[in-house]
Amino acid sequence: MRRVKKYFTASTWRGFLSLMVFVALWQLVIFLKVPYLERLPYPADVATEGAKAVQSSGYWYNWKVSMIRIFTGFAVAQIIGIPLGLAIGLSRVFRGFTFPIFEMLRPIPPIAWIPLAILFWPTRELSIYFLVFLGSFFIIVINVIQGVGNIPVSLKWAATSLGARRKDIFWRILVPGSLPSIVVGMTVGMGVTWEVLIAAEMIAGKGGLGRATWEAYTNSAFPSIIVGMLSIGLAGYLCSALIRKISDMFMPWKRKF
Amino acid sequence: MAINNQNGYGAISIRKVGKIYDPEGVHVEAMRDCSFEIAAGEFAVIVGPSGCGKTTLLNAIAGFDTITSGEIYLDEELISSPRKQIKPDVDRMVVFQNGALFPWKTVVENITYGPLVQRKMKKPEAMDAARDMLSKVGLNEIEDKYPEELSSGVQRRVEILRALINKPKVVMLDEPFRGLDAIAKTVMHEFLVQIFCTASNTMFFITHDLDEAIFLGHKVVIMTTRPAQVKKIVTVNLPWPREHHLKGSETYLDLKREVLEAVHEEAKKAFEAGEREMA
Numbered sequence: 027m028r029r030v031k032k033y034f035t036a037s038t039w040r041g042f043l044s045l046m047v048f049v050a051l052w053q054l055v056i057f058l059k060v061p062y063l064e065r066l067p068y069p070a071d072v073a074t075e076g077a078k079a080v081q082s083s084g085y086w087y088n089w090k091v092s093m094i095r096i097f098t099g100f101a102v103a104q105i106i107g108i109p110l111g112l113a114i115g116l117s118r119v120f121r122g123f124t125f126p127i128f129e130m131l132r133p134i135p136p137i138a139w140i141p142l143a144i145l146f147w148p149t150r151e152l153s154i155y156f157l158v159f160l161g162s163f164f165i166i167v168i169n170v171i172q173g174v175g176n177i178p179v180s181l182k183w184a185a186t187s188l189g190a191r192r193k194d195i196f197w198r199i200l201v202p203g204s205l206p207s208i209v210v211g212m213t214v215g216m217g218v219t220w221e222v223l224i225a226a227e228m229i230a231g232k233g234g235l236g237r238a239t240w241e242a243y244t245n246s247a248f249p250s251i252i253v254g255m256l257s258i259g260l261a262g263y264l265c266s267a268l269i270r271k272i273s274d275m276f277m278p279w280k281r282k283f
Numbered sequence: 284m285a286i287n288n289q290n291g292y293g294a295i296s297i298r299k300v301g302k303i304y305d306p307e308g309v310h311v312e313a314m315r316d317c318s319f320e321i322a323a324g325e326f327a328v329i330v331g332p333s334g335c336g337k338t339t340l341l342n343a344i345a346g347f348d349t350i351t352s353g354e355i356y357l358d359e360e361l362i363s364s365p366r367k368q369i370k371p372d373v374d375r376m377v378v379f380q381n382g383a384l385f386p387w388k389t390v391v392e393n394i395t396y397g398p399l400v401q402r403k404m405k406k407p408e409a410m411d412a413a414r415d416m417l418s419k420v421g422l423n424e425i426e427d428k429y430p431e432e433l434s435s436g437v438q439r440r441v442e443i444l445r446a447l448i449n450k451p452k453v454v455m456l457d458e459p460f461r462g463l464d465a466i467a468k469t470v471m472h473e474f475l476v477q478i479f480c481t482a483s484n485t486m487f488f489i490t491h492d493l494d495e496a497i498f499l500g501h502k503v504v505i506m507t508t509r510p511a512q513v514k515k516i517v518t519v520n521l522p523w524p525r526e527h528h529l530k531g532s533e534t535y536l537d538l539k540r541e542v543l544e545a546v547h548e549e550a551k552k553a554f555e556a557g558e559r560e561m562a
Contacts, residue, residue: 183347184383186371188449189401202387279387279429
């Protein structure tokens with residue numbers, strides 16, 4: 027009983043209502059033949075198309091392909107980026123050698139790497155992994171550097187007074203101290219990664235949600251375009267939710283009480 | 284009660300200490316020829332104008348920073364001079380101005396951090412010791428909370444316990460109760476008096492609050508404006524354990540007048556110096 031009550035709060039109803047109004051407006055726009063929007067499909071058509079899609083294996087195959095690309099590129103970016111960020115944040119010498127190159131490459135939007143990535147990597151698939159990697163790599167590195175810098179010196183001092191050695195300071199102070207920034211870097215990076223993935227798929231991909239949406243466009247299948255867009259939105263949302271979940275697991279002290 | 288130190292550890296001797304920041308460049312002289320003694324088990328309170336170099340002295344004793352002249356001894360052992368600076372260690376614990384509990388550790392994990400990282404105690408033993416300390420001061424219900432869930436007054440008490448579990452010779456507190464309201468402060472003072480009467484640490488306590496200084500200290504060391512030197516040392520002959528009704532006593536008020544006068548002179552000088560620097 028309690029659970030039911032919790033789900034149907036005033037804000038749930040408000041959300042539901044706003045969704046209904048949105049769909050109604052959508053319907054109205056088509057009905058009134060608003061200029062330039064007259065080819066918009068009816069909500070009902072999109073819903074039918076969506077229902078058809080979720081029953082086909084091709085649709086779920088595209089989900090799988092996109093997810094594998096996202097997680098491979100993203101994971102490699104974290105595995106290389108987090109230690110690199112820690113190293114740049116901790117060692118002035120290392121920072122001196124690496125940071126200028128890093129700062130030179132960072133402002134280049136990942137999408138601008140597409141031509142070079144296609145030429146450079148032996149397969150299209152690898153070039154997509156690489157682009158996804160770039161989408162989250164620079165962001166995680168920058169955030170880790172800042173995270174290390176923001177740890178108050180008093181925490182390090184307190185730890186040394188309490189008898190911590192260099193190794194302890196690293197694992198017990200610097201790593202947990204920069205975790206909040208790592209999570210921020212991952213969250214932002216995940217968003218950018220989806221943008222990059224979709225662009226890369228549309229240009230160079232075989233399969234994937236971005237490609238499917240693009241193919242719907244080349245076939246002028248309007249309802250399918252919108253189903254594709256909504257799927258991409260949902261996929262991005264699920265990935266961000268996953269990161270939030272993981273961050274709660276690793277940072278119990280940051281949970282909202 | 285006089286100085287309550289049974290083991291006789293924790294005497295600090297500060298001899299002609301000077302500190303110049305950035306001698307080649309800006310050249311800020313924070314301390315000059317600063318000398319005084321703190322006996323083992325004494326509660327010494329340091330007061331002085333803002334930015335006069337009190338924290339500089341604390342950092343040198345703690346081992347966080349160096350000095351540019353003079354010597355500091357702890358129990359006749361040289362711990363700081365321009366040629367030698369020993370590292371921070373568990374015999375000199377600091378409670379920081381803005382608090383330095385580890386946010387990712389619970390209260391009990393914070394308190395047990397020292398003994399565990401030094402491998403002085405096994406985990407169950409450390410946990411027992413920490414819980415015992417917490418319950419003695421009535422904080423046993425918060426052991427599994429994270430620092431951010433606690434008020435700053437409670438955070439500060441936990442931080443003091445985290446220092447004390449290591450049985451340091453000296454506990455140094457850098458304006459630990461700054462920003463607490465007057466009511467919270469009286470609770471903190473009672474807490475500190477209780478702690479101090481049972482432990483036997485030397486206390487090095489920095490504050491701007493003169494009531495706090497007289498209420499807590501065996502002696503109040505008044506510093507001059509920068510470069511910091513000792514202006515005056517006021518011995519506080521109030522009975523221990525200190526209780527709040529003392530604040531109305533004749534002795535207390537006389538002491539306060541004496542301290543206030545000395546501090547005010549320096550504050551005025553600091554203010555005028557500030558005006559000059561601004562001009």
